Amino acid sequence: MGDYYKFGDTQVWDISRHLTGNAAQAVQYIARSCRLDGLNKHADLEKRIEDLDKARDMLLDEIWRLIGEEAVSDDKVSLHVDDEYEGVIHDEA
Secondary structure (H helix, E strand, O other): OHHHHHEEEEEEHHHHOOOHHHHHHHHHHHHHOOOOOOOOOOOOOOHHHHHHHHHHHHHHHHHHHHEEEOOOOOOOOOOOOOOOOOOOOOOHH
């Protein structure tokens, strides 16, 4: 793993391996693009925003997964996502 995934003696993997796939991916994208110490994977702001957009996609997918689990027992669960927001168009990396 790159240094952008390391925080002292801890790596993002130490946390993300205990999460669902979507949550793990989101944490990894956030960790590599939002570092206060400047050790981000990309120096380019557009690339960092692309990573955050990917994290958003993973989180939205996780929300829909959770709603799917709960929909059977609780039909009061709802989510509003602004259909007009398309996010940043990103390449598959």
